[in-house]
Structure formats: C-alpha cells, structure tokens
Amino acid sequence: MKYRKLGSSDLNVSEISLGSWLTFGVGVARDRAVACVDRAFALGINFIDTANVYGRGAAESFLGEVLAGRKRDSYVLATKVFFPMSATDKGLSRAQILKQMDASLQRLKVDHVDLYQCHRYDPETPLEETMRALSDVVRQGKARYIGFSEWSPQQIEAAFAIAGVERFVSSQPQYSLLWRRPEEKVIPLCRAQHVSQIVWSPLAQGVLTGKYLPDAPPPADSRATSDSMGGFIQRLTGRDTLEAVQKLKPLAKDAGCSLTQFALAWVLREPNVASAIVGASRPEQLDENAAASGLTIDPALFAKAEAIVAGVS
Numbered sequence: 001m002k003y004r005k006l007g008s009s010d011l012n013v014s015e016i017s018l019g020s021w022l023t024f025g026v027g028v029a030r031d032r033a034v035a036c037v038d039r040a041f042a043l044g045i046n047f048i049d050t051a052n053v054y055g056r057g058a059a060e061s062f063l064g065e066v067l068a069g070r071k072r073d074s075y076v077l078a079t080k081v082f083f084p085m086s087a088t089d090k091g092l093s094r095a096q097i098l099k100q101m102d103a104s105l106q107r108l109k110v111d112h113v114d115l116y117q118c119h120r121y122d123p124e125t126p127l128e129e130t131m132r133a134l135s136d137v138v139r140q141g142k143a144r145y146i147g148f149s150e151w152s153p154q155q156i157e158a159a160f161a162i163a164g165v166e167r168f169v170s171s172q173p174q175y176s177l178l179w180r181r182p183e184e185k186v187i188p189l190c191r192a193q194h195v196s197q198i199v200w201s202p203l204a205q206g207v208l209t210g211k212y213l214p215d216a217p218p219p220a221d222s223r224a225t226s227d228s229m230g231g232f233i234q235r236l237t238g239r240d241t242l243e244a245v246q247k248l249k250p251l252a253k254d255a256g257c258s259l260t261q262f263a264l265a266w267v268l269r270e271p272n273v274a275s276a277i278v279g280a281s282r283p284e285q286l287d288e289n290a291a292a293s294g295l296t297i298d299p300a301l302f303a304k305a306e307a308i309v310a311g312v313s
Contacts, residue, residue: 001044002294004274006076007169008194009145011114013076015268015293017047018286019200019277024050025058028281037066039283041075043290049172049198049277051080051119052104064109072110078170078198079104080149082119092122094133101137116143117172121155131165138166145169147198153185160193168195170274175199177208177248177266177309178236187272196274199267203278207236208263210249214242241312251305255297264292266302 003012018040024033040048048067050059060079067075081100084090089099105111116137122130134146147170148156159168171190173182175197187197203209245259252262267276278289 001046001290003046004196006115006145006198006274007190007196008167009169011076011145011169013047013198013275014045015275016043016045016264016286016290017049017198017275017277018045019279020048020050020059020063021054021200021279023059023279023281024054025060025062026055030062032281032283033062034066035283036280036286037063039286040280041070043286045286045290046074047076047078047198047275049078049200050108051083051117052085052100052107053080053083053119056085057103057107060104060107064107068109076114077108077110078115078117078147079108079113080117080119080172082122091125092118092130092133093125094129097130097133097137101142105142112142112144114144115147115170116145117147117149117170118151119149121148121151127155127158128162128165131159131162135164135166147172147195149173149200153189156186156189156193156195168193170198171195172198172200172277174201175267175273176202176204177263177305178204178241178245178312183270187270191272197270197272198275198277199273200277202267202276203260203263204236207241207245208248208259210245210259212237212242212245214239214246238312241309244309244312247308248305251301251308255295255301257292257295257297258288260288261292261295262297262301262305264289265295265297266305268292268295269297269299269302 002015006013137143146166147168149172175182249259252259264276280286
C-alpha cells in the first residue's frame with residue numbers, strides 16, 4: 001500500500017481507503033463487516049471514512065466497537081456532519097456542529113477524529129458561523145483537521161476568504177471515469193489551496209468493476225440487488241453505460257490488471273487525489289482494490305478509456 005499526504009495536514013493516508021456508506025451497520029452482516037475491517041488493516045489501509053448520518057449513527061457505532069481494540073494512532077478516522085439526524089438535528093449551525101461532534105465521538109468511542117467534514121454546504125447557516133464552529137472543534141482537540149464534501153468552487157473560495165479560522169485540508173467529491181466533473185474547477189482550485197481530494201464512488205457504485213452486463217440481470221449478491229444498498233445505482237446502469245464499460249476490459253487486460261484496479265488506478269493518476277474510498281461487503285473485494293495502489297499504467301490506455309466512456313459519462 002502506498003500513502004499520500006492529505007492536503008496541508010500532517011496526515012499520511014492510504015491511497016485506498018475504507019468507506020462505510022450503505023454498508024457497515026446497515027447493508028452488510030456484522031461478521032462480514034468485521035472481517036472487512038480486519039482485512040483492510042492487514043492490507044495497509046489506514047484511512048477509514050464514515051458519517052453520522054450513515055445508518056443514523058449505526059456505521060459510527062459499529063466502527064466504534066470494531067476499532068476499540070486498536071491503537072488510536074494506527075488509523076486515520078474521518079466522519080461528517082450535515083444531513084438530518086432527526087426532525088430538528090441537521091445542518092451546519094454552531095449548535096449542530098458542536099452537538100453532532102460530541103455524539104459522533106461517543107459512538108466512535110474516541111476522544112478525537114482526524115478529519116471532520118461538512119457533508120454538504122448549508123445555505124441556511126452563515127458560512128462564517130460554520131467555519132468558526134469548526135475551528136472551535138479543532139482548537140478543543142476534538143478534530144485534528146477539517147474538510148468538505150461536494151461544495152461548489154464559489155463556496156470553497158468563500159470559506160478560504162474568511163480570516164482567523166481553520167483551513168480545510170480535504171475535499172470529498174464523487175469522481176470516477178464515469179463522473180469527471182471535479183476536474184474542471186474543483187481540483188484546480190483545491191490544488192492551489194493545498195487541499196487534497198478524497199474521492200467517493202471511484203468505481204461508480206461497482207459499475208466500473210464490469211460485473212453488470214448489458215443483457216443479463218445483476219449478480220445476486222451485488223449492490224444493485226440489495227434493498228438497503230441499491231437505491232443509488234440505477235442512474236449508472238443504462239445500457240449505453242454498461243456497454244461502454246465492457247469495452248474497457250481489454251484495456252485493463254493490456255495493463256495487466258483487473259478492470260476494478262484499472263478504474264481505481266485511473267482515479268489515483270491525479271496527483272491531487274490523496275485517496276479513493278471503496279466500500280466492501282466481502283474481504284476479498286479489498287484484496288483486489290488494494291492492489292490498485294502503486295500501479296503504473298500506460299497513460300495511452302487511460303486516454304483510450306476516457307474516449308470510450310466520453311459519450312456516456
């Protein structure tokens with residue numbers, strides 16, 4: 001496993017990181033989830049990403065239990081705040097940030113997280129209020145650094161224009177061969193501000209593994225067939241998309257790796273990406289994902305892949 005520095009922080013995170021959206025505490029049986037965490041550590045994955053809203057606290061509670069026996073400095077832990085935890089608990093007001101931070105720490109069974117992220121932008125709260133509350137969380141020692149997820153370039157710039165507050169070190173956008181929007185403005189802006197990308201859905205909800213075929217039902221144990229995990233994949237399973245993904249398989253073969261590894265290596269080709277977050281329901285998935293770290297692939301193959309999916313991404 002290779003590691004990259006996270007923005008202007010002193011954190012070194014594994015190029016492949018373990019996420020918990022739709023999986024831990026919700027979509028994956030506990031014994032398999034425990035096995036996935038154990039395998040992640042065995043493979044050198046040190047970065048674990050979660051959020052308070054995942055399973056309305058269930059993912060954090062699971063991680064709190066399974067990580068309890070490990071040395072706190074053996075992993076980098078990130079969580080998020082914004083989405084509703086109840087009818088009244090939501091957003092990025094000062095009161096909510098302080099309340100949700102304490103609740104997350106209690107569920108995670110730690111005295112601090114390494115990275116506390118705004119899960120989205122809150123248009124109902126003044127940005128300065130949010131930034132000063134996040135800064136207080138850092139200065140209280142409850143979070144080492146702060147980040148954001150899916151903010152617009154204008155929102156990012158506005159945050160950096162506020163004086164006397166902690167600076168963001170990470171951005172968490174959706175990014176993959178099938179979703180390249182961050183390349184236009186977010187990545188260049190973040191690069192200039194020493195902010196790294198931690199990307200979610202680098203395999204496009206599993207579509208870029210190539211396991212979904214245009215003329216066949218989805219595999220029985222896949223995310224697309226899961227009631228708890230399949231709600232976000234439908235927009236990625238159109239026939240044109242699936243046909244294009246199948247055309248990527250020969251390129252991966254030429255590169256000497258699986259299509260999964262090819263797609264993850266494509267994301268990691270971008271120097272501003274610190275880590276690609278993967279979800280796992282089986283430990284062996286992490287074996288394949290982790291093998292993408294450090295892969296050297298001919299840029300010409302990546303260029304061919306980009307051309308193949310250009311019409312559907």
